[in-house]
Amino acid sequence: MERGQACVATGAEHDRPVLEVEGLTVELGGRRVVDGVDFRLGRGERRGVIGESGSGKSLTGLALLGLLPTGARAGGSVRFDGEELLGLPESRRAQFRGASIAMVFQDALSALNPLVRVGRQVAEPLRRHRGLARSEAHAAAIEMLARVGFSDPERAVRCCPPQLSGGQRQRVALAMALACRPAVLVADEPTTALDVTVQADILALLTDIADGDDAPALLFISHDLAVVAQLCSSAMVMHNGTIVEHAPMTDLIRAPQHPQTVELVESALSLEAPPRHHERKAVS
């Protein structure tokens, strides 16, 4: 079910999708856990992917980057700028990862090497994909760390990930993901593991990045409709490995069509609503 795409895709740039996904499937342990996902993502577009736990959101994101767990098999088609990615040899696929499509995860620590200094990790994609010399990549890493909010990036480059807080590590992961200016950023629950105030900071940073010049198209995976609504102009709802609804954010919230969307909206609204009078505890 897809509504109001014209409202979401404005401007000529969006006429040429940067990412085209058709009939994407993922099979794992004899089960089809992603079952025929179709969507197109325009340049600079901000799209949410929401759905209950186990609906196939993460595996969809991982399939786009060729990062599926061992034993999983992807089928269908994923085209980046018109080039088919599924079935490419790993060496060619790796050229897209980080350079054209990047990803950040819920647990930033898992994406970072705990024993390698932050500066080297942020510089690594620039050296590999852009061929920058060590000193140039180091300078660019400092710039990226400033861009993601480190007030003292010269100090940050010398730290190893365990010396940083959870929010700082997520900023480093974002700096790494954005270092090569990818055209698509897949963010899989990037704020879920963080404290509420840090979540808000990272969301504000993502909004700032998405508002910037040359912003990557954003595929923002979350189980939290309220978070998606802050950042995205449209969202796709996943259920049992398929997209059951895709619409502009305002339509999804005002007039959800699929029972799964109705449930997500109702649960988001019930969390927002202030307690009713009779539910308030008496204070003596």
Ligand SMILES: Nc1ncnc2c1ncn2[C@@H]1O[C@H](COP(=O)(O)OP(=O)(O)OP(=O)(O)O)[C@@H](O)[C@H]1O
């Ligand atoms: N490594 C794995 N091995 C076996 N099954 C897996 C693996 N990863 C995911 N699955 C299964 O595939 C299905 C889809 O998982 P996926 O992680 O994509 O869901 P999700 O919507 O991202 O959920 P969550 O919000 O909990 O991360 C689920 O049934 C899950 O149990």
